Amino acid sequence: xxxxxxxxxxxxxxxxxxxxxxxxxxxxxxxxxxxxxxxxxxxxxxxxxxxxxxxxxxxxxxxxxxxxxxxxxxxxxxxxxxxxxxxxxxxxxxxxxxxxxxxxxxxxxxxxxxxxxxxxxxxxxxxxxxxxxxxxxxxxxxxxxxxxxxxxxxxxxxxxxxxxxxxxxxxxxxxxxxxxxxxxxxxxxxxxxxxxxxxxxxxxxxxxxxxxxxxxxxxxxxxxxxxxxxxxxxxxxxxxxxxxxxxxxxxxxxxxxxxxxxxxxxxxxxxxxxxxxxxxxxxxxxxxxxxxxxxxxxxxxxxxxxxxxxxxxxx
Amino acid sequence: xxxxxxxxxxxxxxxxxxxxxxxxxxxxxxxxxxxxxxxxxxxxxxxxxxxxxxxxxxxxxxxxxxxxxxxxxxxxxxxxxxxxxxxxxxxxxxxxxxxxxxxxxxxxxxxxxxxxxxxxxxxxxxxxxxxxxxxxxxxxxxxxxxxxxxxxxxxxxxxxxxxxxxxxxxxxxxxxxxxxxxxxxxxxxxxxxxxxxxxxxxxxxxxxxxxxxxxxxxxxxxxxxxxxxxxxxxxxxxxxxxxxxxxxxxxxxxxxxxxxxxxxxxxxxxxxxxxxxxxxxxxxxxxxxxxxxxxxxxxxxxxxxxxxxxxxxxx
Numbered sequence: 187x188x189x190x191x192x193x194x195x196x197x198x199x200x201x202x203x204x205x206x207x208x209x210x211x212x213x214x215x216x217x218x219x220x221x222x223x224x225x226x227x228x229x230x231x232x233x234x235x236x237x238x239x240x241x242x243x244x245x246x247x248x249x250x251x252x253x254x255x256x257x258x259x260x261x262x263x264x265x266x267x268x269x270x271x272x273x274x275x276x277x278x279x280x281x282x283x284x285x286x287x288x289x290x291x292x293x294x295x296x297x298x299x300x301x302x303x304x305x306x307x308x309x310x311x312x313x314x315x316x317x318x319x320x321x322x323x324x325x326x327x328x329x330x331x332x333x334x335x336x337x338x339x340x341x342x343x344x345x346x347x348x349x350x351x352x353x354x355x356x357x358x359x360x361x362x363x364x365x366x367x368x369x370x371x372x373x374x375x376x377x378x379x380x381x382x383x384x385x386x387x388x389x390x391x392x393x394x395x396x397x398x399x400x401x402x403x404x405x406x407x408x409x410x411x412x413x414x415x416x417x418x419x420x421x422x423x424x425x426x427x428x429x430x431x432x433x434x435x436x437x438x439x440x441x442x443x444x445x446x447x448x449x450x451x452x453x454x455x456x457x458x459x460x461x462x463x464x465x466x467x468x469x470x471x472x473x474x475x476x477x478x479x480x481x482x483x484x485x486x487x488x489x490x491x492x493x494x495x496x497x498x499x500x501x
Numbered sequence: 502x503x504x505x506x507x508x509x510x511x512x513x514x515x516x517x518x519x520x521x522x523x524x525x526x527x528x529x530x531x532x533x534x535x536x537x538x539x540x541x542x543x544x545x546x547x548x549x550x551x552x553x554x555x556x557x558x559x560x561x562x563x564x565x566x567x568x569x570x571x572x573x574x575x576x577x578x579x580x581x582x583x584x585x586x587x588x589x590x591x592x593x594x595x596x597x598x599x600x601x602x603x604x605x606x607x608x609x610x611x612x613x614x615x616x617x618x619x620x621x622x623x624x625x626x627x628x629x630x631x632x633x634x635x636x637x638x639x640x641x642x643x644x645x646x647x648x649x650x651x652x653x654x655x656x657x658x659x660x661x662x663x664x665x666x667x668x669x670x671x672x673x674x675x676x677x678x679x680x681x682x683x684x685x686x687x688x689x690x691x692x693x694x695x696x697x698x699x700x701x702x703x704x705x706x707x708x709x710x711x712x713x714x715x716x717x718x719x720x721x722x723x724x725x726x727x728x729x730x731x732x733x734x735x736x737x738x739x740x741x742x743x744x745x746x747x748x749x750x751x752x753x754x755x756x757x758x759x760x761x762x763x764x765x766x767x768x769x770x771x772x773x774x775x776x777x778x779x780x781x782x783x784x785x786x787x788x789x790x791x792x793x794x795x796x797x798x799x800x801x802x803x804x805x806x807x808x809x810x811x812x813x814x815x816x
Binding site: 398 | 651687713754760766804
């Protein structure tokens with residue numbers, strides 16, 4: 187399947203981390219399987235945090251094993267530290283995502299250490315990786331959260347975000363997500379930062395991770411695309427948020443993002459109709475008061491809509 | 502007040518035309534006054550259709566007189582034909598907006614005549630205007646609806662939209678709205694059409710009129726801006742739709758559009774806080790089941806947000 191952009195499902199991690207009720211393991215597996223069948227090529231399936239911190243991810247081993255059994259899927263997971271990373275390496279996860287905040291205050295709140303200490307934690311993860319040749323098949327990546335603004339500090343100097351990205355790349359991060367954790371970014375700011383980041387680190391390394399808190403999720407994705415970005419995080423039905431960023435609810439809605447790109451002639455490799463049908467898995471298994479976001483699911487595609495990606499052949 | 506873009510409130514016309522219950526005349530006047538105080542420079546205040554067709558606009562005379570009494574406001578109104586236009590000319594409305602559909606089928610459904618006949622109706626309006634020197638102070642403009650797609654015909658050839666714009670300009674239209682009546686447009690398509698339209702007719706003549714039906718309203722506005730468009734229709738709280746275009750609910754949310762532009766450093770001349778407070782007029786006077794859309798109204802502006810426009814001095 188030819189793709190012009192890589193869309194990455196983060197709902198199973200960024201979305202579910204805020205959902206108090208346990209999302210059934212079988213439903214997680216079904217969500218993953220059905221998205222892969224719809225053409226999704228990368229899914230962040232869980233976070234390797236201790237079960238007492240986020241009970242939602244206590245089934246991570248079963249979920250990872252299931253995801254790893256599917257072909258054509260890059261399986262990624264979030265890790266807070268070397269201990270979590272070791273679990274990921276042992277399970278053969280394809281990519282581990284570490285998170286550092288560009289905002290010192292947010293980093294303290296989120297992971298209870300300084301940004302510099304977070305960089306040391308990243309180094310520890312790389313040391314664990316180097317300790318066992320089997321671990322080399324796992325890439326280590328990082329997200330720079332609050333890279334475009336912070337509910338605690340306000341504006342973030344883009345130079346600081348770029349500096350942090352550089353420090354992570356220097357330490358071996360193969361990809362860096364520029365995260366608008368709290369939905370503060372605007373398209374002008376996004377375009378400028380992504381042009382600089384891509385010039386410095388290359389388009390292969392840079393990922394857009396936007397939230398739709400203030401309605402600009404798609405406009406910001408468009409701005410990042412125009413700046414040369416080709417990798418985008420989003421979540422089915424816009425599930426998601428950040429426990430330490432008040433009001434920061436909702437990743438970019440994957441279904442609407444697929445529609446935007448496919449309508450523009452940009453191939454996502456994802457079958458929109460099949461993707462939309464997977465919202466049912468969320469509807470059936472999320473608490474009743476959990477909102478499902480998105481517009482294309484309500485309005486349906488335009489009459490005569492011709493997506494850029496060919497529909498997948500039946501399996 | 503310096504402005505980089507002109508935003509035009511269309512909620513009183515495009516929004517209210519679908520609301521069955523009469524929106525109180527005093528509330529319409531308050532909506533208009535408060536938006537002018539917030540910095541809105543142009544408002545489409547009503548439609549000159551017969552009261553038995555759309556009872557919502559039966560108070561058009563009082564509403565127009567009120568709007569005309571305010572300084573710094575361009576007062577516009579929709580007209581379906583020469584008879585409606587004459588009322589507008591007599592009341593001294595600054596701009597009259599006529600509508601023709603790029604989709605022949607949609608034009609038949611919407612105004613029960615062919616596109617060619619609609620052009621004849623436009624000529625009749627211009628004849629009425631020429632019949633009285635007092636009428637010369639009123640500009641006649643037109644919108645090309647379904648210019649970017651139609652629920653009945655599907656895709657619309659951009660050449661047809663451009664041809665129709667040309668015919669209207671030839672007949673004296675000073676501004677042409679490119680309307681995505683049913684929310685079918687995507688940013689790539691928007692950018693291409695607006696680049697062509699602005700090259701042919703000039704940025705002063707071209708207006709973006711988008712609906713958010715499929716979530717791309719802001720992304721499309723951004724694409725039009727990047728193509729050189731500087732005039733944008735939107736409605737407070739995204740009120741709006743089209744009675745003959747199923748599911749076509751919701752103009753672009755004015756409040757979110759103001760936020761996007763102001764955050765990008767593009768001056769709208771509109772005070773976002775004051776604008777947001779006017780949602781209360783809608784909440785108090787619309788039927789309880791009428792949804793108020795928008796994200797910035799829920800999440801609030803970012804910490805330390807510095808809008809591009811200086812807040813207005815207190816009157």
